[in-house]
Amino acid sequence: MSDGALVVDNIGLLITNDPSLGHGPLGQLDDASVVIEDDTVVAVGPAGAVADVRIDAEGACVLPGFVDSHTHLVFAGDRAEEFTARMAGQPYDGGGIRVTTDATRSASTTTLDRLVQARLGEAHRAGTTTIEIKSGYGLNIDDEARTLEIASAHSDETTFLGAHLVPTEYQSRVDEYVDLVCGPMLERAAPHARWIDAFCEVGAFDVDQCRAVLEAGRAAGLGLRLHGNQLGVSGGVRLAVECGCASVDHCTYLDDADIDALAGSDTVATFLPAADFSTRQQYPDARRVLDAGVTVAIASNCNPGSSYTTSISFCLALAVREMGMTIDEAVYAATAGGASALRRHDVGRLSIGAKGHLVILDAPTHHHLAYRPGVPLIRQTIGPLARYNI
């Protein structure tokens, strides 16, 4: 980004997500331009603004860059064999998440950093301009701190997820592992993290264990978020609301009490449809959640086990096809919704004073993101991840 002003002009349809700037909940404008100075939107409006650098949108649709509020980008290796076996309905005990933990622990910091940068470039080309990155494949003090340090070099939105899974060496001593997470591991991790997260699910951590992790994180000055209700009604959603989490993620299984709890809270329900796709899980009923007035986000959950995609376009096409969301709702959820899940007001919208992070599509409307599934429609992404586009 140059220091001078940049104008994106000749925009056929501009989605601002700011109803004060345009019509409808997405704040839409026809024939508009956006002026950006110092990475900040300084003007939005009719075509014709002048600036030092001009990008001609050629009549295409422009929208805020995607805010991907849930990823696990710091890992080594992949698990294509496990995915292939699962899709073929075959039993496969290749070790699951432990494969990734082992590969990540034994990878050099240089290697991990290179892998993160490659994934950030891929996300950038797919239109993402703000990205949350979790730890959770270190699962010991040094490797949790190391992976967060790598992540924090690339994003302000880093999340300590020591409570991702119980590592092999603590298999029969779960409470001891939780104490480690809440104590020395958190102490080393906190300087590199904005958030703390835990995986509240049968087979991972129960509600009381997750509450302990969240409370320790809060005491250490971290914001709170939670994985919950991916595989069943786990109590995760209600815990997230009780603790005032910014977001509870997955929300595949929700009962009426969960929806009531969310509706009376500031906790965002974040859906991860690509994980439901890649694990052949049922899809959540987002319609029910939206109709209850809950703020909804869509994120990629990029990770090698259950959702190895960086494509928010793919996620929102699934949300529309499978989860009962309209395209407008899905686009909002993947931009302003993701921002809410990170308690950010400066991204996910093109309001005056917001970050000048946006996407120019190879299409006349944002509806084409679902109408043209699988087609890479991101012509250009303007935002801080551009430096990874190598």
Place this chain on the structure above:
Amino acid sequence: MSDGALVVDNIGLLITNDPSLGHGPLGQLDDASVVIEDDTVVAVGPAGAVADVRIDAEGACVLPGFVDSHTHLVFAGDRAEEFTARMAGQPYDGGGIRVTTDATRSASTTTLDRLVQARLGEAHRAGTTTIEIKSGYGLNIDDEARTLEIASAHSDETTFLGAHLVPTEYQSRVDEYVDLVCGPMLERAAPHARWIDAFCEVGAFDVDQCRAVLEAGRAAGLGLRLHGNQLGVSGGVRLAVECGCASVDHCTYLDDADIDALAGSDTVATFLPAADFSTRQQYPDARRVLDAGVTVAIASNCNPGSSYTTSISFCLALAVREMGMTIDEAVYAATAGGASALRRHDVGRLSIGAKGHLVILDAPTHHHLAYRPGVPLIRQTIGPLARYNI
């Protein structure tokens, strides 16, 4: 393609689809190279071949270019509003296919040609190297001939689909329209087409009308293919087998008699999963069809009404997630299967003497095409559509 020899070297995993060249039904080789001369594979084998031009695959997976055996690429306009309304569950009578027919008839030949070229570029970047193109939005003598002439400038695999839908002006005179299709329209279309096709479905043409169209096409020297069983058990599949069609496409609803008929025939069952996705239709049970020994293809059905995608990767990820196909079966169906649906043996496989049309992935295996859904994994496509990559 230069006249000299080209080697693609340093291939980590090569999928040839030729069991005589490598292991398993996909004829896989590790650490291989492919040598191409005059657009033809002249050698496949261990690394180290020399040639005038070398492309380093950097250890990635290489497979035959996708053979997309079912598209409707020649059209003007789009129908994003109709799609958006359908996904929102709203009634919408925007005119359906007639919108596309009107827009196509009134577009200049230059405009239509430019649109086709843009779509071919998109398909090429997505890994397609052979593409079938149907008419079917002209629906009068001049416009069917004109759209086929445009298509035939870009592909040898052109299909006359005058029997796509009954145009408004013949609404109450269907048999008269069928006579037109079988007579003067076919006469003008045939010089520009290799194939004839019809849409056998309630609301389009019945079995007898489709039989008449296919028989007229055969008499005019065209190969036969059919749209059938998209919305119900229409009799299309059995008609296709009876007539010896190369392929019957959609096959979303199949009864036991349909599967028996296919299993005893040379007719390929072509699945179009992106159409089932975009119309929120059920998915076909491909497992049942494969287990009966039927040859299966996967194609995009790229068209503005029910499947506006050129991404075969997206289609095969759906086939794996939703239709009970293994990844190997889906990749085969999108390459060698598509070739069978076009009765071609020179594409869809990297046998000696086949066309040197291939894809280099940004991934170590072909399984990543489904494992990394929505991610554009096609690093480079080598094939005749390269000239559209503008």
